[in-house]
Amino acid sequence: MYVIYAWMRAADDLADAEGFAPEERVRRIAEFRAATDAALAGEIPDDSPVWRGLAWVAERHQLSQRDFHDMLDGQLSDVGPASYQHWDDLRGFCYRVASTVGLVCIRIWGYHDPAAPALAVDRGIAFQLTNILRDFREDYDLGRVYLPAEDFRRFDLTPESLRGWKQPEQCAEFMRAQCDRAEQFYVRSAPLDQMITPSCLPTLWAMTQIYHGLLVKIRANPAKVVSDKRVRLSSARKAWIAWRASRMARGARA
Structure with missing residues (x-):
């Protein structure tokens, strides 16, 4: 790894x-x-x-060579300013930069169920959507807007108005809808945890706890995505995740 x-x-x-x-x-x-x-x-x-x-x-x-090619295609998408008109466009980007990573990981870890690759794709999308929400302010300031234009239109917003949090209620509703979309991918991919080699589960579990924890914080306070302080887990929470993952790893080796 x-x-x-x-x-x-x-x-x-x-x-x-x-x-x-x-x-x-x-x-x-x-x-x-x-x-x-x-x-x-x-x-x-x-x-x-x-x-x-x-x-x-x-x-x-x-x-698979294809997974590495897809990853690099995703990196090419980030060379210049980024914008996506539709959810399907963003989903394709998430697949290229994150789902491919999940596919490589489970092939290294090992899995026993043929459904695992599809679930790894969904888990990767969940992680990447969380990243996009957390990093909205930083990406916007770099000329990158990953959230779909069709979603902004649906909520009568623009990337500029979201960045300035000019319509607080609409902005919060917009962000919660984005969080709900990401949450669906966490829920759909939940069975993956029981399909990979047990000794490798602690790594996946810890990553999921971290990313999903960020999503929960964003949904609880959507305005944090445009604040100067990046959304993070507390040191205590991260320490607990590390402690729990280490216990899981020891149990898997026993």
């Missing part, structure tokens, strides 16, 4: 690299894609431990 995280971190950095024109970022992502393809084929492009590790993990767990 460390190798996959390092690969994803590198890909994300290419899309968000400051000081480079969009064209240069696109070129760098294309080079990264070619190197990824080489590693997945067992042809290590250089001596970087990331490529050596990726080649080993991909062969051992039969990872």
Whole structure:
């Protein structure tokens, strides 16, 4: 998993690299894609431990080239200003940048039910929607509005009015509707926890507790998404999640 995280971190950095024109970022992502393809084929492009590790993990767990390509396509979407007209457009973006990660993870962790991949897709969408809600202010200030334009029209809002929280009741109602959509994906994907290898469950459980905890805080106080202080879990809550996950891990090894 460390190798996959390092690969994803590198890909994300290419899309968000400051000081480079969009064209240069696109070129760098294309080079990264070619190197990824080489590693997945067992042809290590250089001596970087990331490529050596990726080649080993991909062969051992039969990872799909398509998942990595989809992830990189998602990074390309973030090279410039982002906007989405419809929910289906946003859902496709969430699949590319988050569901693909879930698919790679469960293939490494192992699962025993053929329904697991579809549920991993839903869990990834839940996580990414939570990210989008939490980061609305920061993304807006960077010229990125991920929430669908059709939703803004439905609530008679604009991204600008949401950023300024100019119509508090409508803004809060809009955000709660977005939270409810994300919640549906957490609920739908709940059976996934019983389908993956038990020794790997603590990792998924902890991630879900963190992301879902953020969603609960946003729904309870929607205006937090435009405040200067980012929505976070308390240190005590994060410590409890870590403690509980460690107990689960010890129990799985027993």
